[in-house]
Structure formats: C-alpha cells, structure tokens
Amino acid sequence: MNYRLKDRELQKTLDEITDGDFSRQLEEHKSHVVTGIKYSERATIWFGKTDGPLLSIEITPEILEVVPEYNPHAWNKYPDVTPPVGVCMRVERGEGPGIQRGVARYVAVNDNEYAWMHVGLVKDVDRFRPWDDPEEDKE
Secondary structure: OEEEEOOHHHHHHHHHHOOOHHHHHHHHOHHHHHHHHHOOOOEEEEEOOOOOOOEEEEEOHHHEEEEOOOOOOOOEEOOOOOOOEOOEEEEEEOOHHHOEEEEEEEEEEEOOEEEEEEOEEEOOOOEEEEOOOHHHHHO
C-alpha cells in the first residue's frame, strides 16, 4: 500500500524543490510512517536535494491518505488513481445518457507533469481502463 499527502499541491511543491526526493523518502520509509500512524504518533521524514539543504517533515495520520492502486480489470477513477504512462486506455467523462467516451494515453508533458493525450490534449477524464482487457468478456 502506498501513501501520499492529502494536500497534493504541498507534495508537488516539496517534490519540485527536492527533485522528487520527498516522494521517494515517503515511499522508502512507509513502514516507519505506518507504524507511527498505527500508534497515533508522529513520524519524521528527512529529504532534500543531493547538493541542497536537508529538510524534514513530521507526518501525522491527518495529513496522509492511501493511494488507490491501478486495477487493469476495472474502471479506475481519475485523478485518484494514477494511470500507467503511455498505455492506450478507454476513457469516460460524465454519467448516464450524456456520457462521453474516447481513447487516450497518459503521457509526460514535462519533467513532473502528465496529461491525457489523443489528437491533442484531453482535459476531462473521470474514469479509465485498458483498451484491451481480456477479462472484460467475463463480466
């Protein structure tokens, strides 16, 4: 199970100033963090750029959330679930009779940003699943 900050903008900022080290350290020390959460204690994570200052953050249960895992055999809610990069996916937007369907790939647009692309940028995606899903016939 993976974790992230509930405040995604804060996590994005911390990763930007440390070249992604905050998220790497959170992942690497998640057992320490989970133990702290289990006993309602704080867990401290140290992170920073290789040539920059060392920073720390105290993690409390209130600031973390579980990252939902990608399920290749079901519809995944976006942006809660991060799609695989570069894989052709069926995408949907909306509900009921007005639902919009399409195909797109989740691709890197620069160092730390990703977007859905087809013939141009696809801005609004609510759900996604693989284009070729062998289990789909069994549903």
